[in-house]
Amino acid sequence: MNSLTEKLTSIVGGAFGACGLPQERGFVRVSDRPDLAQFQCNGAMAAAKQAKKNPREVAQAVVDVLKSDKTFSKLEIAGPGFINLNITDEYLAAHMAETAKDDKLGIATAEKPATIILDYGGPNVAKAMHVGHLRTGIIGESVRRILRFAGYDAKGDVHLGDWGTPMGMLLADPEVYARAGNVDLDDSEAVRDFVDFLGTAYPRAAAAFKENPEIQALAQQKTVLIQNREPEHYRRWKIMRDASVEVIEKNFAALDVSFDLWKGESDVHDLIAPMVGDLKKKHFAVEDDGAIVVPVKRDDDTKEIPPLILYKRDGAVMYGTTDLATILERVRDFGVSRILYFVDQRQSLHFEQVFRAAHITGIAPAGVELVHAGNGTMNGPDGKPFKTRAGGVMRLEDMLAMGVEKARARMEEADLASDFSAAEKEDIARKVAIAAIKFADLQNQRTSDYIFDFDRMTAFEGKTGPYLLYQAVRIKSLLRKACYEPASSPLTIHDEDRPLILLLTQFPDAFAAALNNYAPHHLADYAYKLAQEFSRFYASCHILSEANAAVKESRLALCALTVRTLETALGLLGIAVPERM
RNA sequence: GACCCCGUAGCUCAACUGGAUAGAGCAUCUGCCUUCUAAGCAGAGGGUUGCAGGUUCGAGUCCUGCCGGGGUCGCCA
Structure with a gap:
């Protein structure tokens, strides 16, 4: 089915066509002046400019x-040529009836269900996971759900950073080398200890790498040994990798971020030699200053684009090499038509190089779209990016644990949970904490940097995840008390209901904005507005005590549709709603 | 030095192909729990959208310059 604005656009576009004007000027959207009208069309002004006519006459x-057309209850021209529109309640009720029957709430399914791989998470197995890893995981998870809902075959790949210099840096440290030799991977306690140890060892190793040329050389040597699968180094590498992956x-999992594929850089290693051989044969790859590179610069470049390095002078591969080989693998094994990379914006030059190399060489055929859906940096209170080395970056699991604890305390304080089982309390606390953290992140634009503030990320009041859960839970509770059974009678619309109903019709528009821009914040914003509008409605209309049976029934149906929409929107953000809280 | 991003209320952020009166939350202040969950609702104050020009019927949004902040620029990821 089409969304309400699509239907109206089609009608108004037809009218533009009938007047000999371009149909696409009939674009209808929700009015930004609800005091004047429900919808507006601004196309008359643009069409008039084009046709050199008076906009008000157009x-x-x-x-x-x-x-x-019987669709409209009001048609007005305002200002320089805005067309203001209201629709009849009958038309609105019919549209809502159609929406309620649709199991996707009016959202269309993609015509070509292509395969799309999303690259998110991307933790480096040598480094501890901290709050800086939140964004890519949370955003990627949400976009994957959005693409799936739109009908695509969307697969998430964690794409572990496991084949680069950081692992060599770790093994250059004698203590790491020794301990990595004997870790019992079946002992989860030992695995945890070991990964904690690696988390503290890495900053040391990285500092030594930077300051001491001998250690740097050693680390690079070890990196080559790993990549060449020298038994002692490869065995230790494998142990470090497996232990780290477990954590x-x-x-x-604790954040409800999931992946269809748990692949890493190392998985494509065997593709690299043949790939580079082939590229050399075709003269895409050339030797340059001892390294093997693919030149990717173009004449029309306004900035310097360095070549993509496939093999360093010392024979080691870099992440550009594994990224290119990974594209090769995804095209070959999955027939992908699109690959999305949810990686820090600061790596845009790297992706520019990789994408160019992939297209120049034909590794990514012409139809394959490569997109760096970059995310902003999570900054510290000083406005500067978190640094792993600077220390003091909160660990992911600590933050979640503190959030859960806060939610538990809130429940006790409100004395709401007294009759809940311990298991349910725990489940609710976890859902509340996840909602708080995820919503705090997802309400921001994907591309903008933002300042990490623990108190704000775990706040439960105002524009927060828990607020959204709370509204959904109130509706669920209301429907339970009313013993509501879905019926098919159309909504009876009064003034108190209309703003909420009109907002419900906008769900597909918010979804489309999120889908087209890989931008979950449009859905986050919509979900918040919906919750807020519902809360207003809830405060002004007491439903259970409503005397008029038809009105009561209609409002219960409206509540049911609201909670369905809210829960769907939250689900697309990766946020689960409890039954009560 | 070159290139990219950002600058919106005290703070943190929104603003849909350029549209009408730039919106939220937090913080501050005022009301509202003997009716469906107060993790709530209603209301108030708070703005020269960094500065200066330009394009146009119309600019937070597009163009130019400047100021301020951040980032990136061949052998880390």
Whole structure:
């Protein structure tokens, strides 16, 4: 089915066409002046400019055509040529009936259900997971759900950073080398200890790498040994990797961030030699200053684009190499038509290089779209990016644990949970904490940097995840008390109901904005507005005590549709709603 | 030095192909729990959208310059 604004756009576009004007000027959207009208069309002004006519006359001509259409209860021309529109309650009720029957609430399914791989999370197995890893995981998870809902075959790949210099840096440290030799991977306690140890060892190793040329050389040598699968180094690498992955899995699982593929850089290693050989044969890859590179610069570049390095002078591969080989693998094994990279914006030059190399060489055929859906940096209170080395960056699991604890305390304080089982309390506290953390992140634009503030990320009041859960839970509770059974009678619309109903019709528009821009914050914003509008409605209309049976029934149906929409929107953000809280 | 991003209320953030009176939350202040969950609702104050020009019927949004902040720029990821 089409969304309400799509339907109206089609009608108004037809009227533009009937007046000999371009149909696409009939674009209808929700009015930004709800005091004046429900919807607006601004196309008359643009069309008039094009046709060199008076905009108000153009608007009048369009309105004259629309007058015969029974959809509208009001048609007005305002200001320089805005067309203001209201629709009849009958039309609105019919649209809502159609929406309620649709199991996707009016959201269309993609015509070509192509395969899309999303690259998010991307933790480096050598480093501890901290709050800086939140954004990519949370955003990627949400976009994957959005794409799935739109009908695509969307797969999330964690794409572990496990084949680069950081692992060599760790093994250059004698203590790490020794301990990595004997970790019992079946002992989860030992695995945890070991990964904690690696978390503290990495900053040391990184500092030594930077300051001491000998250690740097050693680390690079060890990196080559790992990549060449020298038994002693490869065995230790494998242990570090497996131990780290176990902890990473737990971290993501705790946040309801999931992946269809748990691949890493190392998985494509065997593709690299043949790939580079082939590229050399075709003269895409050349030797340059001892390294093997793919030149990617173009004549029209306004900035310097360095070549993509496939093999360093010392024979080691870099992440550009594994990224290119990964594209090769995804095209070959999955037939992807699009790959989305949810990675820090600061790596945009790297992706520019990789994407160019992939297209120049044909590794990504012409139809394959490569997109760096970059996210902003999570900054500290000083406005500067978190640094792993600076220390003091909160660990992911600590933050979640503190959030859960806060939610538990809130429940006790409100004395709401006294009759809940311990298991349910725990489940609710976890859902509340996740909602708080995820919503705090997802309400921001994907691309903008933002300042990490623990108190704000775990706040439960105002524009927060728990507020959204709370509204949904209130509706669920209300429907339980009313013993509501879905019926098919149309809504009876009064003034108190209309703002909420009109907002419900906008769900597909918010979804489309999120889908087209890989931008969950549009859905986050919508969900918040919906919760807020419901809360207003809830405060002004007492439903259970409503005397008029038809009105009561209609409002219960409205509540049911609201909670369905809210829960769907939250689900698309990766946020689960409890039954009560 | 080159290139990219950002600058909106005291703070943190929104603002849909350029649209009408720039919106939320937090914080501050005032009301509202003997009716469906007060993690709530209603209301108040708070703005020269960094500065200066330009494009146009119309600019937070597009263009130019400047100021301020951040980032990136061949062998880390």
